[in-house]
Amino acid sequence: xxxxxxxxxxxxxxxxxxxxxxxxxxxxxxxxxxxxxxxxxxxxxxxxxxxxxxxxxxxxxxxxxxxxxxxxxxxxxxxxxxxxxxxxxxxxxxxxxxxxxxxxxxxxxxxxxxxxxxxxxxxxxxxxxxxxxxxxxxxxxxxxxxxxxxxxxxxxxxxxxxxxxxxxxxxxxxxxxxxxxxxxxxxxxxxxxxxxxxxxxxx
Numbered sequence: 001x002x003x004x005x006x007x008x009x010x011x012x013x014x015x016x017x018x019x020x021x022x023x024x025x026x027x028x029x030x031x032x033x034x035x036x037x038x039x040x041x042x043x044x045x046x047x048x049x050x051x052x053x054x055x056x057x058x059x060x061x062x063x064x065x066x067x068x069x070x071x072x073x074x075x076x077x078x079x080x081x082x083x084x085x086x087x088x089x090x091x092x093x094x095x096x097x098x099x100x101x102x103x104x105x106x107x108x109x110x111x112x113x114x115x116x117x118x119x120x121x122x123x124x125x126x127x128x129x130x131x132x133x134x135x136x137x138x139x140x141x142x143x144x145x146x147x148x149x150x151x152x153x154x155x156x157x158x159x160x161x162x163x164x165x166x167x168x169x170x171x172x173x174x175x176x177x178x179x180x181x182x183x184x185x186x187x188x189x190x191x192x193x194x195x196x197x198x199x200x201x202x203x
Contacts, residue, residue: 001168002159007031010128019132021168027051029142029158030129031172032067032121034095034180034198036158038166039129039137042066042107048138049109054165055140064110065097065117066136069127073136074118077105084185087203093122095198099184115186125172141179149177 001021005014021028022041027050030039038054040047052064068074071089078100080088088098097117102110110116119139121127130137142162143152151157155171163169181197193201 002155002163002171003168004171005125007124007172010125012128012132015125015128015132018129018168018170022129022133022137026167027054027165028129028168028170029162029166030126030170031123031155031175032095032119032126032139032180033093033123034121034176034178035141035143036152036155036175037139037141039067039139041133042110042136042138045107045109048107051138051140055144065119065139067119067121067126067130067139068136069120069130071120073130074100074120077103077136078116078118079103080185081188083189084191087183087185087191087201088118090202092120093127095121095180096201097180097182099182099186099194101186115184117182119180121180123172125170143177143179153177 003014025044025047027047028039029036038051040051097119099115099117102113102116151161153175159169178198181199181201182195184192184194
């Protein structure tokens, strides 16, 4: 399925269609404020494992991120001290991935991970999907270093390349290739920029 959704005012009926696919264990490709990404319900183990296979990743390593729609949702799955909370509040929504220590509410597949990446992208399509779904999306960028950039940024070319491997692709306009800035907040009262991405962190 290929669905055009406008970011300025996402159509609620279209968002419900997307969530129906996710509730049925489907894999989607959707826009964020940085790159297009694979996404699925974090509580659907089979769907998460499918994305891991598509990306040739290892679920034991801390390289999978969640998209949440607000700060209160982050606290349901990860631990934040005051310092991390203030830093995130200042920079989110935005093109950042914050590494935090997970808590006991993490899905079973993530229980052996010491940290999780958390995103609240500045993109209405992504936020609307997560809000309607009711829990975070597990996400991983469709872009790989060896990719021709157009095949990771143009929704029609993404569909041509990956349409047979996923259940739904959202056309939300042209995407980017610069990733999010990754900030490690797993140690108390300190943070480290692990990867400088598209935007500078406001401290």
